[in-house]
Amino acid sequence: MSDDASFHVPVLVDEVVEFLRDSPPEGEIMDGTVGGGGHARAILERIPDSRILAVDRDPEALERARSTLEPWSGRVRFLQARFDEAARGAGVFGPSLRGALLDLGVSSRQIDEDRRGFAFRSGEAPLDMRMGGEAEGGPTAARILNEWGQEELARLFREYGEEPRARQLAAEVVKRRASQPFSRAQDLLNAMSVVHQRPLSAKEKARVFQALRIQVNDEMAALEVALPRLRKALLPEGVLVIIAYHSLEDRIVKHTFREWSRDCVCPPGLPICACRGEALGELLTRKVVRPSATTEVERNPRARSARLRAWRKAE
Ligand SMILES: C[S@@+](CC[C@H](N)C(=O)[O-])C[C@H]1O[C@@H](n2cnc3c(N)ncnc32)[C@H](O)[C@@H]1O
Incomplete structure (x- = not known):
């Protein structure tokens, strides 16, 4: 097992890359949860000329991502921030991202580190749990x-x-x-x-x-705030990919993407449409994408609860 794999094995990598590949060629892709840099690395390797804004609130994760992504350093900017604040922190005002990825929750490394208190394996772990x-x-x-x-x-x-x-x-x-x-x-x-x-x-x-x-870590609120901010930061036809591991987080993503993809958002019963009248974009995942039980989950049990949804901003 390589060092990267012991830090965190990224989930649904092929799917993430394929959704993000199909986005406008200009602009950066924001990886708002870069962690050990597994997804970012696959994007840099497989999407020629892609550039990444690598964000994490955890300074130790960002340090690790810096070392994983060293070979592509000319195509990556790093920022220690919460993903709901990252666009502003990176000077991204107005639409300029070709894509954005949030792989929510914590990395295997964070769970494995007793001193941070995310897990219960060691009863001595302090009840801290602050990612930042x-x-x-x-x-x-x-x-x-x-x-x-x-x-x-x-x-x-x-x-x-x-x-x-x-x-x-x-x-x-x-x-x-x-x-x-x-x-x-x-x-x-x-x-x-x-x-x-x-x-x-x-x-x-x-x-x-x-x-x-x-x-x-105020994770639900961060997601609710981040989604519309990321949508605004996307270029036309930019792609947003979210991987959730908790059913409430997935529900937020599902409802938000569905709402953005509807042509009319008027309350039922209005005689004529009084709303914006056109969808903000289209859902790329009619059904949630889950890792395959036989190949991915067997190899990486922590992938079991992952649920991926993707959305594309209108032209
Ligand atoms: C599941 S891991 C991501 C793993 C990464 N995709 C990889 O391939 O290594 C989640 C990461 O998101 C970070 N994170 C969680 N919530 C965040 C937030 N609101 N803002 C920024 N980073 C966050 C965590 O510190 C952790 O490093």
Whole structure:
């Protein structure tokens, strides 16, 4: 396994490249989640003369991408930023991108690093989970567990974590923190064990940790803000490709692309069309694209939940 593969194995690479290849020849492609640079590398290798604006909020990921993409350095600009702020940060005002890619969530490397607290394998991992590290500010996972109200915690566990005992878990967190604040992964695992009264599967644990990570990094809001900004930054016929790993994120992408692709957005019952009257672009994926179970998921189990959707801006 190469160094790149141990950092993160990119998913649906052929599909990403094919959608982005079919875009205007001028302008940059923004990889808003460059991570270890796997997708960016494939784009640079396979789309001649393509140029990339490589963005990540995590300085360590960006460092890694710099080294992976070194052979193409003349065709890449790097920017440490959130993807919803990146266009402005890179001086992209008005339509100038031929394409944009968001491969949401965290990389395998981030999950594997105990000190950052994204996973639960080591009970000693701190409940931090900020992708941008301390410099980006914002609350840690521990702070959310120690400070949020019981109702808010229950909603978080239920909506982002699909935790069936969300209310009981929130109550247990509030009870426990009164005597001992939450600081390590094990504190949360202990609370979950008491609530469920049985050994929990890795998947059940992962869902609750993922819910906290999504909240710490404000991931749903970042996506909702980023989509229209990216659409505006695209050149006519520019292509937007999004890979989501959480059903709520995928739902945001699906509804947004569908809405942008409709000719008429008037409320039903209006006698004549009073809206813009023409679609902003076209859906390139009538059905969501999933990795093949036999080839890709077998090789890379973390690809299992990936869902890709693509959209092209009108001429
Ligand atoms: C699934 S990984 C991307 C892997 C990458 N496509 C590759 O081939 O190596 C997601 C990356 O997005 C970054 N990220 C997540 N949310 C972000 C945001 N709002 N703004 C910028 N980067 C973000 C994470 O730090 C992580 O490095």
